[in-house]
Structure formats: structure tokens, C-alpha cells
Amino acid sequence: MTKTVVIVMAMEAEAKPFVEHLQLKKDETIFLKGFKAECYAGSLDTTKVYLILNGKCHKYNVDIVGTVGGAVTTFAAIQALHPDVIINAGTCGGFKAMGGEVGSIYLCTRFLNHDRRIAIPGFDAFGVGELKTVDLNQGLLDHVGAKNGVVSTGNSLDMVKEDEHYIKLHKATCKDMEGAAVAYICDQLGVPMFALKSVTDIVDGEHPTPEEFLKNLGTAAKCLQEALPKVLSYISQNSFEA
Numbered sequence: 001m002t003k004t005v006v007i008v009m010a011m012e013a014e015a016k017p018f019v020e021h022l023q024l025k026k027d028e029t030i031f032l033k034g035f036k037a038e039c040y041a042g043s044l045d046t047t048k049v050y051l052i053l054n055g056k057c058h059k060y061n062v063d064i065v066g067t068v069g070g071a072v073t074t075f076a077a078i079q080a081l082h083p084d085v086i087i088n089a090g091t092c093g094g095f096k097a098m099g100g101e102v103g104s105i106y107l108c109t110r111f112l113n114h115d116r117r118i119a120i121p122g123f124d125a126f127g128v129g130e131l132k133t134v135d136l137n138q139g140l141l142d143h144v145g146a147k148n149g150v151v152s153t154g155n156s157l158d159m160v161k162e163d164e165h166y167i168k169l170h171k172a173t174c175k176d177m178e179g180a181a182v183a184y185i186c187d188q189l190g191v192p193m194f195a196l197k198s199v200t201d202i203v204d205g206e207h208p209t210p211e212e213f214l215k216n217l218g219t220a221a222k223c224l225q226e227a228l229p230k231v232l233s234y235i236s237q238n239s240f241e242a
Contacts, residue, residue, distance in 0.1 A: 003046070003047060003048060003084050004047070004048045004050070004081060004082065004083045004084050005047055005048070005049050005050070005083060005084065005085055005086075005087065005232060005235065005236075006050045006051075006052055006077045006078075006081055006083040006085075006086045006087070007049070007050070007051045007052065007086075007087045007088075007089050007228070008052050008054075008070065008073060008074050008077065008086060008087070008088050008089070008178075008182055009051060009052070009053055009054070009088075009089050009090050010053070010054050010063055010064065010065045010066075010069065010070065010090055010177065010178050011053075011063045011065065011090065011091070011217075012053060012056075012063055013063075013217055013218070013221055014089070014090050014091055014217075014220075014221050014224060015040075015051055015053055016221070017221050017222055017224070017225035018051065018089075018224060018225045018228050019040050019051060021225050021229065022042050022044060022049065022229070023042060024040035024041060024042040024049065024051055025040065025041055025042060026038065026039070026040055026041075027039045027040070027041045027050075030050075030077075030080050030081070031076055031080065032076075035055075035076065036054070036055030036056060036057070036058055036064060037052055037053060037054055037055045037072075037073045037076060037077070038052070038053040038055050039051070039052055039053075039077075040052075040053070044229065044232045044233065044236065045233065045236055046236065047232060047235075047236040049232060050077070050081055050083070052073055052074075052077045053073075054069035054070065054073045054178075055069075055073075065177050065178070066155045066177050066178065067113075067153060067155055067177065067178060067180070067181035068181075069178070070088070070177075070178030070179075070181040070182045071181040071182065071184065071185050074086065074088075074181070074182045074185040074186065075185050075189075078185070078186070078189055078191055083191060084192070084239070085134075085191070085192045085193065085194075085235060086182065086186050086191055086192070086193040087193070087194060087195070087196055087228075087231065088178060088179050088182040088183070088193065088194075088195040088196070089195070089196040089197075089224055089228060090176065090178065090195075090196075090197060090198075090224070091176075091197065091198050091199070091200040091213075091217065091220045091221070091224070092106070092151070092174040092175055092176040092179075092197040092198070092199055092200070093159075093174070093175035093176070093199070093200065093201050093202070093203040093209065093213075094173065094174065094175075094199035094201070094202055094203065095167075095172070095173060095175075095202065095203055095204050096202050096204050096205055097204055098171070098172075098173045099147075099173075100173060100174075100199050100202060101199065101202070102199055102200065102201070102202065102212075102216050102219065102220070103198065103199060103216075103219055103220060103223050104147060104198070104199040105144065105145065105146040105147065105196070105197070105198055105199075105223055105224075105227050106146055106147050106148070106149030106173055106174050106195075106196070106197045106198075106199075107136055107140065107141055107144065107146045107147070107148060107149065107194060107195070107196055107231075108148075108149040108150060108151045108173075108174060108179065108194060108195040108196075108197060109132060109133045109134050109135065109136055109194045109195075110130070110131070110132050110133075110150040110151070110170075111129075111130070111131045111133070111150075111151045111152075111153065111179050111180040111183040111184075111195070112128050112129060112130040112131070112150075112151075112152055112153070112166070112170050112172070112180055113127060113128055113129045113152070113153050113154065113166075113180050114128075114152045114153070114154045114159075114162075114163040114164075114166040114167050114172070114175075115154035115155060115156065115162075115163055116128065116129065117162060128166065128170075129180060129184060130170065131180070131183045131184065131187050133183055133186065133187065133192065133193045133194055134192045134193065134194055136148070136194060139234070140231070140234050140235070140238075143230055143233075143234045144196075144227050144230045144231055144234070145227070145230075146196070146227065147173070149172075149173040149174050149195075149197060150170060150171060150172045150173050150174065151172065151173075151174045151175075151176055151179035151180065151183075151195055151197065152166065152167045152170060152172035152174065152175050152176075152180075153175075153176055153177060153178065153179045153180035153181060154175070154177065155177060157177075157209055157210060157213070158209060159175065159203055159209075174195075174197045174199070175203055176195075176197065179195050179197070182195075183195075196224065196227060196228065196231055198220040198221070198223040198224045198227070199220060200212065200213045200216045200217055200219075200220040201213045201216060
């Protein structure tokens with residue numbers, strides 16, 4: 001039985017519908033004073049649920065997106081809350097070539113980096129950092145109505161040719177900015193983890209990514225809000241091993 005679930009998210013707009021749906025309450029006692037991550041706590045059935053936001057940048061006052069925020073927030077959440085499982089939930093870019101559409105929901109347990117190119121023996125594999133986290137059964141995918149996906153992570157919203165090469169090579173279905181970083185910390189500390197991603201934009205489509213992302217962010221966030229309770233209700237009855 002899964003008792004404590006931590007959901008790590010980067011953007012307030014992604015998290016707000018779910019916070020309101022589960023009536024999660026802000027808990028300001030969890031993290032060090034001055035640390036920008038935010039914790040929202042509640043429960044679903046007998047499962048404790050903590051939604052952790054990376055928060056707003058102290059300098060630029062925008063959502064802390066990217067691998068640094070994702071990794072640091074995940075580490076702090078594990079240290080403070082000792083979760084049984086972590087879910088990295090958020091929006092992503094999808095790929096028409098892989099069957100992606102705006103609003104598609106993916107459950108992912110494979111992660112890699114597409115922009116860490118280190119052309120030195122040994123460091124090249126570390127740069128890509130491919131990880132497999134847990135095994136998700138078909139029952140969960142069916143329960144949520146999700147596809148099985150692969151997350152490729154980078155710190156840029158756009159995609160250069162070198163990024164595209166790695167994404168295609170590893171047959172990634174989701175392009176995001178945090179997933180592989182969250183997976184790396186969880187793998188290092190032995191915490192089971194998977195990702196729930198909702199597509200905002202089609203990376204290999206005809207519309208510019210920034211425009212499509214902003215246009216569809218609300219739709220994708222609503223899809224997350226609908227999918228997350230289904231995930232939680234299912235995993236509350238099942239255990240995961242890292």
C-alpha cells in the first residue's frame with residue numbers, strides 16, 4: 001500500500017487546478033526559510049498527498065523551470081517527507097511522429113537528457129543519463145487512459161538539431177525541462193518515481209512552440225487535473241520498488 005505520495009511540479013498554472021480539486025492546503029513548515037519551493041498538503045482516501053512546486057525565482061519572479069529547480073526541489077522533498085513514491089507531473093512537448101496530440105496523457109518510467117553533450121569517454125553516457133525507474137502495469141495505464149511514454153529533458157524550450165538527434169535516437173514521446181533531473185535524484189536515493197505528462201505543443205508540428213505552449217497550457221493543465229486523481233487512487237492500493 002502506498003502511504004505517502006509527493007508530486008513534483010514546476011509551474012503554478014499546471015498545479016493550480018489539482019490543488020483546488022483536492023483542496024490541498026499550503027504548508028509553510030516543510031522547507032528552510034528562504035527556499036522558494038512551495039508545499040501543498042492533503043489526502044486522498046488513506047494516502048497522504050504532497051504537491052511540491054519549485055516556486056517563483058527570487059530574482060526574476062517567474063516559475064522555476066528546468067533541471068536545477070527540479071533536482072533541488074526533489075531532494076528537499078525527499079529529505080523532509082520521506083515519500084513512498086514520487087510523481088513528476090507537468091506539461092510537455094509531444095511529437096506527431098510518435099502519435100502525440102495536444103492533451104495526450106503519458107505515464108513515463110524512462111528518462112534521458114538531450115542537451116548534455118559531453119564528448120569524453122564515460123562522460124558521454126553520463127551526459128545522456130538514460131534511466132529506467134519503475135515498472136508500471138497495464139492496469140494503471142488503462143485506469144488513467146494514458147500512453148506509455150519516454151521523457152527527454154533539456155533546459156531550453158526550443159530544440160536544436162543535436163537535441164532532435166538524441167530525442168529521435170531514444171524514441172522519446174515527451175520533451176520536458178525537469179523529468180530526467182527528478183528521476184536522477186530519485187534513482188540516487190532509492191525512491192520509486194514515474195512521470196505523468198500532458199502535451200501542450202507538438203514539437204515537430206507546424207506551429208511555433210512558444211505560441212502553442214501558451215495557447216494550450218490551460219487545456220493541458222485541466223487534463224493533468226483529471227488524470228492525477230486517477231493515478232493516486234490506483235497507486236494507493238499498490239506498492240512500488242525503486
